Amino acid sequence: MSLLQIKNLHVQVAGREILKGIDLEMDAGEVHSIMGPNGSGKSTLAQVLARRETYEVTGGEILFQGKDLLAMKAEEAACEGLFLAFQYPVEIPGISNAYFLRSALNAIRKYRGQEEMDAMDFLPKMRESLKLLDMDEALMNRSVNEAFSGGEKKRNEILQMAVLEPKLAILDETDSGLDIDALRIVAQGVNAMRSPERAILVVTHYQRLLNYIVPDRVHVLVDGRIVRSGGPELALELEEKGYTTMETGTRSAISV
C-alpha cells in the first residue's frame, strides 16, 4: 500500500479552480519533488494535504496510510504523521520555541496513546536535533519565530520536523530566502531524516535545492496539472529549458 495516494484532486479557491485533477502516489522511503512556476498550484497542493480549510476540494480523493485524509482536520492529519514545513513560518509572541515544540510533540503522543514527555526527557531529544541543524540553543528560549531571521525560521521548521518525526514531510519552498550555507545545512538536516519509513515531498520553484536533496521522482506542475513526471534528471532539464517549453510541449502532446 502506498503511503500517499492522490486521485484526480480538484481544488478551488474563491470560485477559481487551482488544481485541475492531480494524481500522485508516494511510497514510504521515497523523496518526490513537485516543481512548477509561480501560481501553478504547488503551495495549494501542500496546504490542502496539510488540511487547511480555506481551500475547497471539489473532487477527488486522498488516502494517507490508507485513511481518508480529506476527512481529517489539520490537527488530526498532523497527529497521523503529516508534517508541513511552512514557506512563511508564523510568529507566536510570548510562547517559547521549546515549550511550543514540546507541546506539539505531546499533543501528537497523546493522540497516539503514548505517554507525554516531560521537560527532562525532551531536552536531550531537542539538543540532538539542534546539533543536526547547527542551531544555537538560545533560539529555543525565544518566542516562536519572533525576530528570527529568514534562515533561522526555515531551520526552525526542519528542527520541528526532526523532533516530531513525521511519516510524510512536505517542504513548501524551504529553499526560498536561504543563502547557500544555510541551504546546505537545511538539506543536510533533511537528508538525515530520509528513512525507509518516511516519505518527503519537496515543493520548489528552483532546481537548486535538488542538488542537495536528490529526489527519487520529479513532477512538473503547470496550471494545476502534473504535466510531466520523471527521475532527478528532469529537474536539470527544467533548469535548462524553463517551464514554458514544458507547458507547450505537453499541450501539443495532448492535442496529438
Place this chain on the structure above:
Amino acid sequence: MSSNTDTIRELAQQEYKWGFVTDIAADSEPKGLNEEIIRFISAKKNEPEFMLEWRLKAYRHWASLEKAQAEPKWANIKYAPIDYQDIVYYSAPKQKPSLASLSEVDPEILRTYEKLGIPLEERKMLAGVAVDAVFDSVSVATTFKAKLAELGIIFCSFSEAVREHPELVKKYLGTVVPYTDNFFAALNAAVFTDGSFVYVPKGVRCPMELSTYFRINAAETGQFERTLIVADEGAYVSYLEGCTAPIRDENQLHAAVVELIALDDAQIKYSTVQNWYPGDKNGKGGIYNFVTKRGKCLGKNSKISWTQVETGSAITWKYPSCILQGENSVGEFYSVALTNNYQQADTGTKMLHIGKNTRSTIVSKGISAGHGQNTYRGQVKILKDAAGARNYTQCDSLLIGDQCGAHTFPYIEVKNSTARMEHEASTSKIGEDQLFYLRQRGLKAEDAVSMIVNGFCKRVFRELPMEFAVEAQKLLSVSLEGSVG
C-alpha cells in the same frame, strides 16, 4: 467542549435563581436603603460611633448623588438602570445550602473544578459541601495568624479591625478613597458589610502571600467589600485577592473599595484574579462589578503594584490606580481582561504623579471574544512639581472572531516639562494563519487559541505569584472554551 461549558453556565444560572428566592426570604432585612438600614448594619456589627458617623455621612452624600442622577455614565458599558431601593443591603451571615458530599454536586461543575486543578477540599468549600474535620479552616487560619502575630502583622476581617484596632482604621480609612470619591465608593462606604484589613509594621517583610482564602468567612463578604492595607515604613506585603474557581453569588451588584497605603520605602503588591459569574452565553444574568481600587504611595521610595486578571462578571468597571506622592515612588499596573459571550469590561488605571522622580508602568492586555466588548481607559497625570517623572504605557488588544470589540481611551496630562512619557498600543486579531500553524503541529483548535492568548498575556502573568500565574493560565483557557468554531 463548548457544549460542556454551556451546560455548566446554564446550571449555574438555574441555581443562581433558586438561591435568590430561598435565601432572601429567610434571613434578611427588607429591601431599600435609608438611614435606618445604615444604623442597623452598624449596630449589628457593634461598631464604634465614628464608624456609624462616617457611614451616615457617606450615605447622605450618596443619596444626594442619586437624587442628582449622578451615577457615572461615561464608561463604555451598557446595562439597564439599577434600582437601588430594590436591593437588600444586609443579610445575616447565612448558611450555604449544605450538601453531605461531593457526589451530590453536579458532575459538570466538578469537571470545571478539575480542569482548574482545584484541590479536593477546596472544591467542597466552593460547591457548598460541608467541610470535614480534616480540613478545618479555623485551625488553618489560627496557625497562620499565630505566625503573623509574632511579626506584629495584623491580618483580619474589616469588622474585627474596626473593633480591635479602631485607631488604625480611623487614621487611614477613606484617606485614599474618600466617600466623596464617586457614586459607587459612596455607596460602599455607607453599606459595606466586611472585607480585609492588613497592617504590616515598620521594617517587617511579610513572609507569606496573604490571601483572603485563609480568612474565616471570607466567602460571605462579596457584595460590598472593603479592604484596607497599610504598609508601614520599610514594610513589604503581597496580597492575593480572589480565586480562579467560578464563584456564584446571589447579589447582582458588587461595589467594592480597596485602599492601599505605602509609607517610606514600603512596598505593596496586590494581585487579583476575578472570576465572578459572567452571565450565560446570551448575556443573561451575571455580576455587575463596580470597583474602586486605589493605592497611595505616601512615603518616599515606596512602591505599589497592581496585577489583575479579570475574566468574570457581566460588567467590569474598575481602575486600580496609584497616587505617587512620595519622591521616587513607583506605581505599576499589569492587567489582563477577557470578555467572552456578552461580557463588557471598561478597565484600566490612573497614575497620578505628584512627587519628584516618580515612575509608573502600565501594561494592559485586553482580549475580546464572542460578542465581548473590552475597553482600556487609562489616565496618566503628571503634576507641576513632579520633576523627572516617567511613565511607560503599553496597551494591547487581541480580538477573537468578528463580533467583538476592543476600545482604547488613554488620557495623558503633563504639567512638567522634564517628564518623560511613552505610550505603545496595538490591536491584533488571532489570525487563521497562526491557528493553522499550531494545528498543523498537532494542537487542537482550542488549545491553539489558548496558547496564543497565554503568549499574549505573558508579560502580565510574569508579575503574578507563581501558583496564581499557573491558575490564571488555566482559567483563561477555560474561559475561552467555545470561542472558536
